[in-house]
Amino acid sequence: MTEYGRGGGSEPWHPEDPLYGDLAWTAHQTQQGHAPYGGAPQQDYPQEPQYQQQYPQHQEYVPQQHAQQQHAQQQHAHPQQPHAEHLYPQQPHPQQPHPEQPHPQQQQYPQQQGAYAPQQPVYDSQGWDTGQSQYVAAAAQSDAYAGVDPYAQQPVSGYPGETPDLYTTPDAYPPPQPPGRRHLEPEPAEQAEEEPETGLLTGGGDDEGDGPADGGRRSGRKGGKGGKPKQRSGTACLLAAVVIIGVVGGGGYYGYTYIKDRFATAADYAGEGTGESVDVEIPKGASLATMGNILKKQGIVASVEAFTTAAHVNPKGKSIQPGVYPLKKKMSAAAAVTLMTDPTKLNVITVPEGKRNSEVYKAIDTRLGKPEGTTEAIAKSQGKNLGLPAWAGNNPKIMDPLEGFLYPARYDLSKDTTPESLLKQMIKQATDKYTELGIEAKAKDLGLENPLQVVTVASLVNAEGKNHDDFRKMSEVVYNRLKKTNDVTNQKLEFDSTYNYLKGTSNINFSMKEARALDHPYNTHFVKGLPPGPIGNPGADALSATLNPDHGGWMFFVSVDGTTTTFTQTYDEHQKLVAEFLERQKQKNGG
Structure with missing residues (x-):
């Protein structure tokens, strides 16, 4: 039978004792190695002499001879242990113990010399106090080993003066509770150890046979509330599983996509494509x-x-x-x-600077897959419905009312593009450009009759000039020859480009005699002044040069080598250049 570690008194510690519940109990003696019930650890101090002096009426002294033997045993067991007075200075005891009970710290160190040795109750096999504690105490005073079972395993104290821990043996009862805590409510059911679940969706079995074969131990667990384990919702578990699978699957797919996009070869077709x-x-x-x-x-x-x-x-x-x-x-x-x-x-059509309408019409037919002459016929029949400005196309002598209005630029084509839609787009772009340049207001400043003549001069400049550097000098030649004071050419322009336009050719060498004899409104070798309308579609540079001529007094020009244009102010200089040009042409033709 294990010791209960109680001090002197008539109350047994075991709850089955009929005398259990003595209200006179006011304190609990904490055994060595156990924390007090307040929750904080307790420091165990050796018994000090002042306690012997403070409570003499409660001390029972061990005979001197036995005390000396005890002191000798302690010195022999721990020869290097310092005296308690050196380890712990004298301290006043914090609380007066109950007069019927020994001081708690006096019981923890009964082996010290002169220590207070309280009487321990003796229990029988049923846990009852036999009343022999006083005899055991008396025998203990005469024999330190009296009442000790020589065959029982004795607890080993860590140091002399320590009371052995009587609550660590396998069959010991739990430490005694103070009177105020002996009848506490049972521990909450949540603190009980959870039983393992029997299935994911069933929520576990019950106590009537569906649970494990444990002899009904579930109903006897702490709490006394039926013993059923808390059931978990199968839907919640299933939802959690779905979420986890979704997260893992999504992360894996994202990682696969990232690695594929980052390191894999880009997808590509092979060959020139299908027939579509x-x-x-x-x-x-x-x-x-x-x-x-x-x-x-x-x-x-x-x-x-x-x-x-x-x-x-x-x-x-x-x-x-x-x-x-x-x-x-x-x-x-x-x-x-x-x-x-x-x-x-590229599925586009580009109108070069200075191109005639006849060439543009052919290009449109070719690009849109129309029969030759389709676009030209539409231009002649629907010219007034394609968006021309009011100041254009009023002269009945004009060969093509749309000439000069198919603005040089690149035009994108699609399956929905038609000759009509494309012509309207070109005319609109030309009209917007002319409005931007303000040719209506500048026509009179240049000595011209209307905006259409500005476009006509620009078309001549674009046709006769070999490069952009010639345009301003070329426009100066036009304006000087149109002057009424011009007695050299008698206000005739004498441009070969006008003769080629009416002929629909682009020849450099032609019979000047025939050209001067041909009576045609567009033949400037025969008529004075400007032709009735433009002879091509001038670009932005030619338009700008027409509005800002070079005032160098240029009257003549000739391209001797067919590439460079030379400008002169007098007829004699011009004649010399013309003779040089004819000689080169004679050598070129082998004659």
């Missing part, structure tokens, strides 16, 4: 990435990355112009870049 043709329009200012996105959406290339890579590899890849390209479905990126860097493959 698609007109793809590239807007102005589009980057290579924007172009790639447009082509991918149209099904031309497989990926933007493949297109941009091919454009960087191609030396001309960064010079792709905006416009409409006739491409094919499922082309390789390299094939698409090659086609888009070829100007002839």
